[in-house]
Amino acid sequence: MKKAAFILILCIGLLLAWAAKDFPSWGDPQSPASSSPVASHFIANTGVDTEVPNMVTAVLADYRGFDTMFETVVVFIAGLAVFSILRGGPKNRTRDREFVVDFEPDLIVTNTVRLIVPVIQIFALYVLAHGHVSPGGGFQGGVAMGASFILIALSWDLKTALARFPIERCFTVAALGIVIYAGIGLLSLFLGGEFLDYAHLAKIFPVSPEMARYHAMLGVEIGVGFTVTAIMFALYASLSTDGRMRDGL
Amino acid sequence: MGLELFNTLILCLLVVVAVLSLWVRDLVVSAVVFAIYSFLMCLLWAEMGAVDVAFTEATVGAGVSTVVLIATVFNLKRKAKD
Amino acid sequence: MIDTLASAVLTESANSPGWFLVHAIGVSMGIVGLIFFLGTAVGVVRFPDFYTRMHAAGKGDTLSTMLMLTGFGLVMMEDFSANSWLLLLKILGIVLFIFITTPTSSHALMRAAFEDDEMPLGEEDLNKLRKRRAKPKSK
Amino acid sequence: MFEDGSIFNQLLVERLNYFIYVVLLLIGLWAMIAKNNLIKKLIGMSIFQTAIILFYVSIGVKEGATIPIYLPEHDPHGSHAQLDSNQTDLLSHGAKVLEASAVPNYTNPLPHVLMLTAIVVGVATLGLALSVCLRIYRGYGTVEEDELLEKLEREDSRKAGGSNKRRPRRRTPANKGGTAGQSKRGQTTEKTKSDKPTPRRRQASKSRTKTNGPAKEQPKSSNKENDKTKPVKRRRPAKKPKEDES
Numbered sequence: 279m280k281k282a283a284f285i286l287i288l289c290i291g292l293l294l295a296w297a298a299k300d301f302p303s304w305g306d307p308q309s310p311a312s313s314s315p316v317a318s319h320f321i322a323n324t325g326v327d328t329e330v331p332n333m334v335t336a337v338l339a340d341y342r343g344f345d346t347m348f349e350t351v352v353v354f355i356a357g358l359a360v361f362s363i364l365r366g367g368p369k370n371r372t373r374d375r376e377f378v379v380d381f382e383p384d385l386i387v388t389n390t391v392r393l394i395v396p397v398i399q400i401f402a403l404y405v406l407a408h409g410h411v412s413p414g415g416g417f418q419g420g421v422a423m424g425a426s427f428i429l430i431a432l433s434w435d436l437k438t439a440l441a442r443f444p445i446e447r448c449f450t451v452a453a454l455g456i457v458i459y460a461g462i463g464l465l466s467l468f469l470g471g472e473f474l475d476y477a478h479l480a481k482i483f484p485v486s487p488e489m490a491r492y493h494a495m496l497g498v499e500i501g502v503g504f505t506v507t508a509i510m511f512a513l514y515a516s517l518s519t520d521g522r523m524r525d526g527l
Numbered sequence: 528m529g530l531e532l533f534n535t536l537i538l539c540l541l542v543v544v545a546v547l548s549l550w551v552r553d554l555v556v557s558a559v560v561f562a563i564y565s566f567l568m569c570l571l572w573a574e575m576g577a578v579d580v581a582f583t584e585a586t587v588g589a590g591v592s593t594v595v596l597i598a599t600v601f602n603l604k605r606k607a608k609d
Numbered sequence: 610m611i612d613t614l615a616s617a618v619l620t621e622s623a624n625s626p627g628w629f630l631v632h633a634i635g636v637s638m639g640i641v642g643l644i645f646f647l648g649t650a651v652g653v654v655r656f657p658d659f660y661t662r663m664h665a666a667g668k669g670d671t672l673s674t675m676l677m678l679t680g681f682g683l684v685m686m687e688d689f690s691a692n693s694w695l696l697l698l699k700i701l702g703i704v705l706f707i708f709i710t711t712p713t714s715s716h717a718l719m720r721a722a723f724e725d726d727e728m729p730l731g732e733e734d735l736n737k738l739r740k741r742r743a744k745p746k747s748k
Numbered sequence: 749m750f751e752d753g754s755i756f757n758q759l760l761v762e763r764l765n766y767f768i769y770v771v772l773l774l775i776g777l778w779a780m781i782a783k784n785n786l787i788k789k790l791i792g793m794s795i796f797q798t799a800i801i802l803f804y805v806s807i808g809v810k811e812g813a814t815i816p817i818y819l820p821e822h823d824p825h826g827s828h829a830q831l832d833s834n835q836t837d838l839l840s841h842g843a844k845v846l847e848a849s850a851v852p853n854y855t856n857p858l859p860h861v862l863m864l865t866a867i868v869v870g871v872a873t874l875g876l877a878l879s880v881c882l883r884i885y886r887g888y889g890t891v892e893e894d895e896l897l898e899k900l901e902r903e904d905s906r907k908a909g910g911s912n913k914r915r916p917r918r919r920t921p922a923n924k925g926g927t928a929g930q931s932k933r934g935q936t937t938e939k940t941k942s943d944k945p946t947p948r949r950r951q952a953s954k955s956r957t958k959t960n961g962p963a964k965e966q967p968k969s970s971n972k973e974n975d976k977t978k979p980v981k982r983r984r985p986a987k988k989p990k991e992d993e994s
Contacts, residue, residue: 283781291774298766299758305811307852312810317856321816322846331818333857334579334864342861349865356872360879384720390713394706405582412817413578417868421586428594506868510591513875518598520882538768545772545795549779554787561791568798576815576855577805583867592794592871599878600787603885607785608892 328491330410338415339495343474346498347459350505354452357509361445364521383434391433398426406503407496416499420506427511436515437524445515445523448508455504462497537571552607558596565589628687635683642676645669657738658730659722667715671707678704765806772799786881786891790874797870801863808856816857822846 302309311317320337330336338346406419431439463474471478476494477487485493519525544567548560565588572581652665682700686693730738759767772795779792885891888899 280782283778286781287774287778290777291770294770294773295759295767298763298770299755301763301766303762304765304806305809307810307813309807311807311859312852312856317808317858318848318851320857321851321854322848325818325822326845332579333816333818333854334860337857337861338864346865349869352869353872356869356876360875363876363879363883384717387713387717390709394709397706413582413815415579415864417864418579418582418586421583421591421868425586425590425594428591432594509872513595513872514591514598517595517875517878517882518601520602520886535764538764542768542771542775545775548791548795549775549783549788554785557788557791561794564795565798568802571802572805575805575809576813577808577860577863578815578817580801580805580860580863580867583864587867587871588798592874595871595875595878596787596791599882602882603787603891607788609784609788 327488328495329488330492330495332410332412334413335409335415335495335499339498340474340476340491343463343498346502347456347463347474350456350459350502353509354456354505357452357512358449360513360516361449361521364516366521387433391429395426395429398429399423402426402503406499409499410492410495416502417506419499420503421510423503423507424510424514427507428514431511431514431518436519439511440515440523443508443511445512448512448515452505452508452512455501455506455508458501458504459498462494462501466494534571534574537567537574541567541571552609554600554603554605554607555597557607558593558600561596562589562593565592631683631686635680635686638676638680638683642673642680645673645676649673657735659727660719660729663715663719663722667712667719670715671711674707674711675704678707765802765809769799769803769806772796772802775799784893786884786893787878789893790877790881793877794870794874797866801866804859804863808859810852810855813853813855816855816860819853822850 307313320333320341324330324333324336328336328340330340402419402422404419405414405422406416409415409419427439427443430442462476462479466475466478467473469478469481476491478490479494480487480490483490483493515523541564544560544564548557548564551557551560565584569581569584569589572578572584646669649665649669652669653662656662656665678700682697682704685696685700776792776794776796776799780789780796783789783792881891884896888896890896890899
């Protein structure tokens with residue numbers, strides 16, 4: 279088995295290296311991917327269309343908004359699947375754990391966490407809201423926000439973190455994020471445009487169509503942030519307790 | 528030239544770390560080495576100009592996925608056979 | 610390599626001679642931080658047991674990271690405009706964050722080892738270790 | 749060896765990113781095929797994924813280009829320029845499309861966008877795969893592939909062929925407990941007493957030998973004789989859990 283795998287991989291490697299010889303050399307501005315009209319259009323027109331300086335955010339939330347919406351749905355469904363896979367099954371689990379965690383929360387660690395968790399959460403909100411002009415956005419801010427709850431669970435106990443953010447509320451918040459995202463898309467659909475065509479939101483808000491796209495992107499990122507926050511914490515809570523939601527790491 | 532040297536160094540280190548994370552028998556060590564791998568990837572992308580991807584990798588790859596891996600190994604056997 | 614670095618700093622700060630001192634302090638802080646970091650790395654490899662290793666890692670890591678970041682902030686200062694001050698403030702925020710979190714993480718690691726009944730090496734263990742290390746050399 | 753046009757120059761100097769992408773992809777693929785442990789396979793899957801992301805991001809790099817965020821002089825919104833100095837005319841003049849000569853100054857943002865979502869979806873799928881691993885471990889007690897295949901084969905042969913020994917016997921106590929009703933806990937009848945403890949004792953002994961095997965936990969496993977009732981982990985709840993963030 280291993281020998282067969284090795285030979286197979288050697289063959290694939292030779293093929294791929296042979297193909298890699300024909301790639302454009304590294305950093306070539308005239309390579310097909312870089313000189314394609316789509317990428318050039320994004321670079322040239324993002325500022326005029328949406329007034330967002332960060333092109334990645336603009337392409338992510340506006341031009342390719344449909345893609346991002348269903349990526350968010352994928353994250354949501356994955357979290358839901360992890361929860362429901364681990365929840366059921368035989369009630370008597372005889373397998374013992376390898377690790378025995380046997381001490382109470384440490385004073386120094388809990389006090390430090392008490393100090394830095396608000397900072398982390400404010401930073402996560404900053405990353406989410408400032409993603410238009412600097413690196414960042416819904417995914418990064420959401421993951422940082424979820425990490426703050428994971429930090430609470432690691433330093434105290436899973437019960438403490440679940441008291442703040444119960445697992446049912448996790449999925450409510452995650453679904454709420456998708457509803458926000460799809461709701462903004464549907465709103466622009468009802469206002470006469472197409473789905474996720476934010477420029478038509480200018481008909482009900484007192485801004486120009488470009489600024490309407492700018493602010494709708496912020497709303498969309500907030501939806502993504504909700505979903506990712508909740509799902510990251512739900513992933514951790516499910517996996518660390520084997521679905522029992524107690525006796526966690 | 529300086530950046531190219533940096534690039535080359537990180538790329539060579541990436542292969543070493545990837546092999547190491549599969550070589551180690553202890554799964555916790557494997558997860559931690561995988562976090563190092565993710566962090567090197569994050570450096571590489573920051574150097575290539577993909578700042579958003581670097582940020583995402585720093586939060587997701589080096590942060591959450593390590594925690595998730597260790598939380599899973601916590602419920603499994605720690606030693607792997609190979 | 611240090612020559613090129615110093616010459617780069619010199620040529621850059623020749624345009625604004627008042628900043629030479631600040632840049633020199635920044636670069637020297639960075640170099641001192643790198644030396645401390647080298648000490649950390651050597652200590653982690655060379656020390657015999659977990660506690661001494663964590664001692665090297667925790668102290669050197671905190672100090673060298675703080676020194677390097679502060680030096681970086683000083684080098685990046687170009688004038689007294691709002692942008693420069695903002696950048697310095699952000700870097701000092703990171704320094705403060707590291708100053709709080711790194712000792713805590715090394716404390717948590719130490720405590721986990723202590724709860725796991727990891728014992729520090731005593732005098733006899735060290736002697737044994739020395740003997741075991743000396744043997745292959747004599748052969 | 750490294751002169752222009754040779755294969756070494758083409759692969760290892762000019763296209764080192766692509767070469768390393770191939771190497772990482774092969775490492776990941778090899779781990780997915782040949783590694784025995786399922787967690788190792790998943791780490792290999794993640795390496796495979798990052799290799800593909802490396803390929804995509806390497807495509808978008810341009811020599812001498814900056815990150816895909818508008819420089820202040822190109823920024824139509826002017827938020828950066830406003831901080832820099834007090835030129836307010838940037839705000840007043842109308843937005844205009846970036847001219848074609850300035851386009852190569854920026855890295856291609858399209859691969860970044862594709863890969864940014866791929867990373868987050870990657871961690872979600874990694875979590876899903878890990879949960880399946882946990883479920884496998886709960887059912888079969890192992891995540892090693894060869895042991896798993898062995899157990900599956902044994903179960904298949906038992907299910908298909910002759911002696912249906914273990915599964916029915918394991919199931920009968922539960923059925924009897926269900927049908928015989930409430931006498932399960934109070935007075936144990938003769939049948940259940942003879943029938944019931946056997947599987948449970950066997951399971952308990954199996955688990956005990958398994959956990960005491962690694963011999964690292966010898967001091968702690970002394971009180972594991974009655975761990976049916978006690979949870980494995982005893983960690984006191986936090987002192988004041990409510991006061992933290994208020």
